[in-house]
Amino acid sequence: MTETSTLTSAQAWRALAAMMIGFFMLLLDSTVVAVATPQFQEQLGASLNAVVWVTSIYLLTGAIPLLVTGRLGDRYGQRTMYLVGVGLFTASSLWCGLASSVEMLIVARAFQGLGGAIIAPQILSVISRIFPRNKRGAAMGIWGMVAGLASLLGPLMGGIIVGYFSWHWIFIINVPIGLVSLILTSLWVPQLERTARRIxxxxxxxxxxxxxxxxxxxxxxxxxxxxxxxxxxxxxxxxxxxxxxxxxxxxxxxxxDALVPLSLFKDRNFSVGSFAITTMGFAMGGFALPISIYLQQGAGLAVEQAGLFFMPMAVISGSLSPLTGRLSDRIHPRHLLMIGYGFMGAGFVTAVFVMRDGVSFWWLLAAIALKGVGNAFVWSPNSTVTMRDIDTAMSGSASGVYNTTRQVGSVMGAAAIGAMMQWGVASTTVVEAMGNAMILPSLAALVGFISILFLRDSRPIR
Known part of the structure; x- marks a missing residue:
């Protein structure tokens, strides 16, 4: 199968399922490591700076090549590049799990991030090429469900695995997942026509x-x-x-052939959607850390108990994402995204007010639930409206740009929220500082809400 038109609906959905397994593994690892920081310090005898690099190097190598790896998919085939990425990610995950020093762990995480950078752009490219225009919203709904679930389940699963087993298993668990993805991708994902002549x-x-x-x-x-x-x-x-x-x-x-054809940005929805996902990345990139610190140091919960607080957000987001994906093919995407960014903003603002001295930590569940709804109404509709009208010949470049803006937004959010946490702790209590840090993602959600007002209607003509 070399042409999109030869794929039946069943074949397209099987191909998507195969790639979603690797995508879930990739995004899960972006957040699961945060809860293991104390264990890295204690068991590896690592300094705080070294432990910070365990996460920093992953984000760094995961962001730097994204523009290039998207175009490599156009040049050498998305299926081929995806298999290379999953293979590298799986092997480096095993390396991480067997690391005996923090230096070895940092090097292994660098290769893990590189594998992730190869994986991420290929998925949106394949969706854009194997699904017809009037079905891409439904496919993006599954993509959004997996993205939301993996990002939100990270702290939960990390807390359980570290609490009951050891930090090694947060990496080793990727090995069987990666092998399954490699096998199913080889069987189910077609080798699509290559569209880039040179790099x-x-x-x-x-x-x-x-x-x-x-x-x-x-x-x-x-x-x-x-x-x-x-x-x-x-x-x-x-x-x-x-x-x-x-x-x-x-x-x-x-x-x-340009690495990033500037004609991409003539599509207003692509430009607006890429900017909007940057604000989403900013908001989501650092929000879990102040909540985790608030629950553990402020409320006195154990690491696995703090992880369970994220469960409602994962359940709500995972349940609603397929629905919002299908609605993206029927309803003006602006309306869905207004709901999404509205609920996200409401969730962050609620967190600002309830993460206070003297307020029961149970109130945080209201903020968590609101963010779960918002998460479901942002990921898939935003991706659908951004990528729907892109020429398939430029799908790799477009996906690379989209993922790069999301990743840079996440790094900006993590840096800004981290700085605000540090400033806050120096002048007030831990609880008050963590609550104040949630102001920044609230503002990011507001900027995202304003930006999506400029989207045009991209619903397929029926």
């Missing part, structure tokens, strides 16, 4: 340097108190981004 190497180098400079400056600047070099590196990253855009313009003028 522009200078653009690759500049894009990776730009993303590295921005992400590294945000991560380490926040951790080290924003020294002067971090601001210079951040400005350098912005300059390299501008240079990269200019290079894409020149490449297009010469009639060659």
């Amino acid at each position: 522009d190497i200078p653009s690759v180098l500049v894009s990776m340097l730009a993303v590295f400079a921005i992400v590294f400056a945000l991560q380490q600047g926040q951790a080290l108190g924003w020294p002067a070099w971090s601001w210079l590196m951040l400005l350098g990253g912005v300059f390299l981004t501008a240079l990269f855009i200019f290079m894409q313009y020149l490449t297009n003028r010469r009639g060659k």
